[in-house]
Amino acid sequence: MATQPVEAQKTAHIRIDLNGEMTDVSFAPYKTLLEVLREDLGHTGTKHGCELGECGACAVILDGKPVLSCLVLAQECDGRKVVTIEGLTADGQLHPLQEAFGDHGGSQCGYCTPGMIVTAKALLDQNPNPTHEQIREALSGNLCRCTGYLQIFDAVENAIVEISKRNAAAK
């Protein structure tokens, strides 16, 4: 038999930090992170959209950066940190972004919302005080067919104010 430099993976197995919890999961190696999150881990908050990189419905935060989970193999996430919309709620309390999207009409049918919110969260984690232009740019890879976007920018800006209030109160 010819020497095999590396074995193909029949079943992939990864351990990821999913929303702060170490999580083990096995799946077929050609599955995307989106499929594994939804089908193997029961995290259906992240949505299937175009599967082409053109809508942002499937966005999750991978090692601090927003990525499109429809175009990442789950196998490539071994040992990495994944945050999905399910990970934003802490102790039963909604994240200020989630509240603001509800309060300011940032979500209508809701299909784009998980992708929008995690992408906005990744922005605020890196830059707690973005300008309007920076918010627009950060969310430019997320399509919304309902809101016309203005309420979404509104929601993010209101969440920023709320987060800084909470931070001040916590001090």
Next chain:
Amino acid sequence: MAVIRDVIPAFELFQPASIEDAQSLLARYGPEGWVLAGGLDTFDWLADRIKRPTAVVDLGQIKGLSGVRVVDGGLEIGAMTTLTEVVQHPVVREKYRLLAEAAEAAASPQIRNQGTIGGNVSQDARCWYYRAGWPCYRAGGNICYADTPKGLNREHAILDADRCVAVNPSDTAPALIALDAKMVIRTPKEERVVDAEDYFIGPATDITRMTVLQPGDLLTAIRIPSTWAGAQFYFEKVRDRNVWDFALVNVASATKVSGSAIGDVRLVVNGVAAHPVRLKAVEAAVTGKPRNEATAELAGQLAVQGAQPLQHNGYKVPLMTNLVKRAIRGVAGEAA
């Protein structure tokens, strides 16, 4: 023909830890093997089942293929470096801003977090007949569907077409050529360094490939010499929507000014041919000339000589003319 886009069908996934291992896998699988970088071009082909590799070789675990290093006064950018890393790198921003601007104009923020620079310059044509699996020249057939009387060819080539009229979709490619970058290629036998300008090929050379990479070859790094560090740069991309869309036409130039004249210049346009087009005749014609409207006008006219638009892409001729004029002037918009 195209199937409904859903899940990616089964393949064997390999994650070799070295270039040698990756290459022996590619040798073992031959035409059944596929090189995976960021996956943004790759998974589109696979999900549509137009390309059906049985073995996917992921370069993601190979150490040393990612990151930007300062070497010999220039830069060496690993092929697996993401577009976002390129955009944010302080030396790229300070000395080779042309590349930062070009990389930032690609796709969407999330895609730039995933897509690699090696994949960006190696990505395949986006002609939709070809992408939809029609048996065209580029797919090994003997017709170009875009260049038929009813063909939809608004996005296609106006220069250098040879049977196939698809264009090169990369935004970083023209910037790298303008910066005189060198592509470091590992063939199964040796390491080979190719000028960025020669990395991209047209249908006359090989109608089924976009680059000089032969099956089994890997692009390992892109070197940017210090020659054009801090020069005056111009990049502009015209597209239908400001996010996601590929360039209808883009332009990248690096100019060194001596006094009020153009001392030295490299000028490259993409989206107009199957490969980025370096406009050498224009470069020669404007060198030594004052950087003014008359020179810009001359450059714009010369740039499109020989252009052969199709039914629906005639607009690319004035578009390219105007982008070249702006690049020569060094400022966007109309002349004052």
